[in-house]
Amino acid sequence: MLYREAGQFKASYEADQQIFPILQDRIGVMLLIGFFALAVPLFADQYWLKAILIPVLIFSLAAIGLNILTGYAGQLSLGSAAFMAVGAFGAYNFMLRIDGMPFLVAILLGGLCAALVGVMFGLPSLRIKGFYLAVATLAAQFFIVWALVKIEWFSNYSSSGVITAQQIEILGFAFEGPQSKYLLTLFVVVMMALAAKNMVRSTTGRSWMAVRDMDVAAEVIGIRLMRTKLTAFAVSSFYCGVAGALYAYTYIGTVEPEGFNLDLSFKILFMIIIGGVGSIMGSFLGAAFIVLLPIALDVFVPMLLGDLVSSSFVSNLQLIVFGGLIVFFLIVEPHGLARLWQIGKEKLRLWPFPH
């Protein structure tokens, strides 16, 4: 009933080609964006903005990046965090070395650097597949972090190898408070998420999916494998790079190369597995799940158990519960949280009169 699209006729090509063809989706997405852009900055306190919402948005963007590569183009990658690092250090160097560099251009350039590096490390994907490719991208992970530590120019010869993000200023407005930083992050993430949503149903996206499903068949019907795989690597790394730049500029402030380690890459991979492989919305759900659950456990487990057990036990228990919940979700819904939403949508279509 709620989700019935009967009666929504498309009379023009524009109407047929909209990003969200169903009216309910359009309204829902607009309400959601409106809520996060207007209501949240007014009512959420600093803690929520700085420590919860900004990281969830940034990791969602990184997860979209990996989802494009792994979920849509079928190329397994373990180098997402390294591409984030390239984006962060790239944006930093553009801001540092070019006077009057606009911030938004700097993060896009940072993303482009990541795209370039991504293409380079994507080259082996033309020959190797599956888990073997994951090992090749693992090389990217270690090489990039090593290079950022080793080559001191990247961190402007800082003795400890860290970079400190410059003040963000756009058209004379300084982004200082959590509200403004949150809105800036939200703006970039929403724009790029919509672009990704649009991209995956275009020729590019469809050829990615064709390659994912069977690359020989895709080649036979005339999709150029090299170009498709490399664009997937480029776009994916671009998204990760922009996410990395935002991570440095709107979230952490001062970053070290070691912060972008293999653990972070795995985390992003878990986000898309939990959220839903091959789904843009799944990237958001997965990022929220992986970021929020440990924090929620850290708040509620000590509250429930109180002083009954030692704090070491509580800390270890959180990890056990976290791991257990991931296994539980994967057994109950192997296609991720996005699939749950899809099932819900189908149910809503018939509700309240299922036959």
Added chain:
Amino acid sequence: MNLKKTVILGAAVAGLLGSSMAIAAEQFIGLPSYRVGPYAAGGSGIYGGWIDYMQMINERDGGINGVKLAWEECETEYNNARGVECYERLKEKGETGNSVFQPLSTGITYSVLDKVAKDKIPLVTMGYGRTDAADGRVFPYVFPLITTYWSQATTMVKYIAGKEGGTDKLKGKKIALLYHDSAYGKESHAVLEKMAERYGYELTKLAVAHPGNEQQSQWLQIRQLRPDWVILWGWGVMNPTALKSAAKTGFSREKMVGVWWSGAEEDTVPAGSAAKGFTAAGYNVAGADYPVIKDIEKFVYAKGHGNMEDKSRIGSVYYNRGVVHGLITVEAIRKAQEKYGKGKALTGEQVRWGFENLDMDDKRLGELGATGFLPPLKTSCMDHEGSGKVKYQQWDGNKWNVVTDWIDADKEMVRGMIEESAAAYAKEKGITPRDCSKEM
């Protein structure tokens, strides 16, 4: 908003309970601890010792001038993003907000470095973190207390010179630096190179990739090089591996000097007999025979309140390091109370003043029951390090024994580098350094 509500609610509840129950002031300390993951041994020891000390102050003295200490742990897993979340979560807890943040992780330190000045919460990093923050003019809210990596590197050369019979004997000697290939490990380079120029020893730098459980090629190089000394700048599993590889290579452990993150029981016990003779720096010493530790046993553990599950760790290097954290934090709060009012809960801004005006001389350390436990400490607006002294301890197979007195850092050299680096930071960030003559 939330804080205000809580305070109003608290006041209302207290009013209901009757005026006979006066609300005792409480000083809140947020503890961004880590008790899981690869560095859990350090985290549980240090935060355990720290909590035990605060518990002891509450039990023995009834708090600081009647202000009880309150604390809450937040698990960071040694992860930067989690550390930032903990920082934000703990920031506004308690009556006056969090009074100090000490994450025991260089990564988290960097992640909150810009935030603390805005939120006016002192960030204390003992023996890690950003070295040039010792220049208090540029970093008013950051305190790399007691000593820094650069100071430590100079004491290592001094220690080696002492063993060789004077700095003039260093000429032509070969020193190999076996370091953790990370920002942490690279902190050693600039100072050791500068000292190599001055004293004429030959420095060879050997990087070990994280986590450091694979060191065969590095030790092969050491075997070919035949250095007179090996400096071990390690962390975690890299330390016992280095000691075991040294034993296999036949390099004398007496000629190996470690940093303070290589010199705990957790580093030597796994190496077994291979660790015997190894020497490491420490800004605190091991041992339970100090009055302050005895008091913790008497007032905390005897009543069954202790934080450590494994009581044999009391008196270990990490545990004692936690007690040092507690000692200095409590002393800073006490100092700040002298200025801002005894018996009151203080804000982070006020506690910051306490950290900047610490004066823990030998007499004061004696009163605290910690003579020789940590070096005397005196901070100022210019100098947020305050001491720079370390002792060297040698592992005899069962325990760490102190083998030197406090060794002073080469202040003149390190200070110049700190000011240079801090000035570069100030320029990059557009910070105008404070004028210390105007600070009270």
